[in-house]
Amino acid sequence: MTPPLLHVENLTIDFDARHGPVRAVDGISFELAAGETLGLVGESGCGKSVTGLALMGLVPSPPGRVVDGSVRFEGFECVGAPEKTLRSLRGKTMSMIFQEPMTALNPVFTVGRQLIDVLRRHEPLDRRQARRRAVEMLERVGIPRAAARMDEYPHELSGGLRQRIMIAMALACRPRLLIADEPTTALDVTTQAQVLAEIRELTEALGTAVILVTHDLGVIAEVCDRVAVMYCGRIVEQAPVDAVFRQPRHRYTEGLVAAVPRIREVPIERLPTIPGTVPEPGRWPSGCRFAPRCAYADAACRAAPPALRPIGESVAACLHPAGDGR
């Protein structure tokens, strides 16, 4: 078997708060193969976005700090690597797109200038070659009149177009890994469908692996091969995408899948809910962090955090998993 593209082990991240450090990510481990698409799903405060940033070495510090663990990218240890090395990786072999492209694009430069800068930073191209590659990239992400768009400024474009520019910029140097943090959350549904299709087609064509960070299970189903479900700083379940919807194992995953509003042929009277609210970082319960909201929790769940173990097609940290338990 080939070694994984990305190997994350026991990644632990703290943030300094007024009353001392608060844990945001608590010892998560996962692997990603080349060309694979992994969904990182969870509700606000679960640590999914910080995890995405940490993989790029972009956790704002201070107040953030990777206190433990390792992130190995093609065997190279990124945690603790010098900033200069990380800079040469970012945009070249791994890149990232964010929810709000307006804050990620520079408002005072044209789209073309920004794309060309990315290309020329990492590849030995002259202006004209870079421009040609940039136009080609814009065409590939489905931007009509790509050559004309090169000379426009970000504010002249719609949200959907801006997000496509970000995707073009992120994929311009054919990275091995793309981290996409809520890339379609700010977009309308019809635009979201287009952008997701473009991310999927393009990364498949380039063989780029993707980590898609989102709260939306619908988006996960649309693009991902595998899912990791996060709750309160931990991965509570990992499984192939089909398995998660067919037979979620962790009780939190089960609740989340059931609670997602979906268009139904036969509408239901009441939506299934998960009681209570997501505890804030710093106020996580000991033991299984989902126990206070779980109907199946018992003393053992509250005593110590359950370990991840294989259950059916999943790997889940649950003492009373859903389904037949095999």
Next chain:
Amino acid sequence: MTTALLEVRGLVKHYRLRGGWPWSPARWLRAVDGVSFELAAGETLGLVGESGCGKSTLGRALLRLVEPTAGEVRLNGESLTALDGRALTAQRKHVQMIFQDPYASLPPRRTVEQILREPLDWHRIGTPASRAGRVGELLARVGLGPSALPRYPHAFSGGQRQRIGIARALAVEPQLIIADEAVSALDVSVQSQILNLLADLQQELGLAYLFIAHDLAVVQHISDRVAVMYLGEIVEQASSRRLYAQPAHPYTRALIDAVPRPASGHRGHRAPLVGEVPSPVEPPSGCRFHTRCPHARPICRSMAPREIELGTAGESHRVRCHLHDPEIDEHFDD
């Protein structure tokens, strides 16, 4: 026929855009462009559409939080658009709003008790002494305990803040609540709690809702009837059951199709709608959807479709599309 609780006829809201020069001609942004619908007591009408379609402006224009350019809004048969001053305030009491962002819509430097008490004082409901009791009742009704009273909004989670916003809306015993993206900012596990709470309150209090949202799954769940907006116009309205089972307008069909399905085996066999919503400043001629419509014919570019009734007796299903107009034939196309 019984009179509807809310009756909206030909509502228009145009915004004047300043030109580049004092002498350049004025341009108008047509946010809401001739919208008509009714809402019965105790009923939920869902209003869906993409950003910029005018759904939020419509919600605000109903209460005259933005002044409509034309059209009429009747509440219990009385015209809100003709009222002013105290008479308007008295009528507005029957309609309350809840907003998307419970962080922004609650005053940060007031306690929950002050927030809930303000509408009671403003509309002089009950005696000053009885109002304290009423505040407690309101909190209990939305599932919060009396310990919340002396606390400030920042001490609550998003879902709890939205409960406070709902309690504030309920304070004056409205007949209609306009909910503008009321659950879109909430986490999934909390969203369904709030939707169930809204359903319970409707049962207990006989409330009507105008539920404005972009999430078609949420709208399907909560609505009796659904209206679909595109560029300032309602292009289709029908019962929720009918609209989702047999969408008639190509736009409605595309919207429903574009919703990602949280289920296995749904990867990439949808034909996404091409292009984006055009600007409401100079909306396309004829049918406003023709620039993106897979079924567009020449007539769609030149003539605005009229509203066609597809429904049967007792169940209305109205659509603005030439495809369903028996008087528009292929031969119109040359």
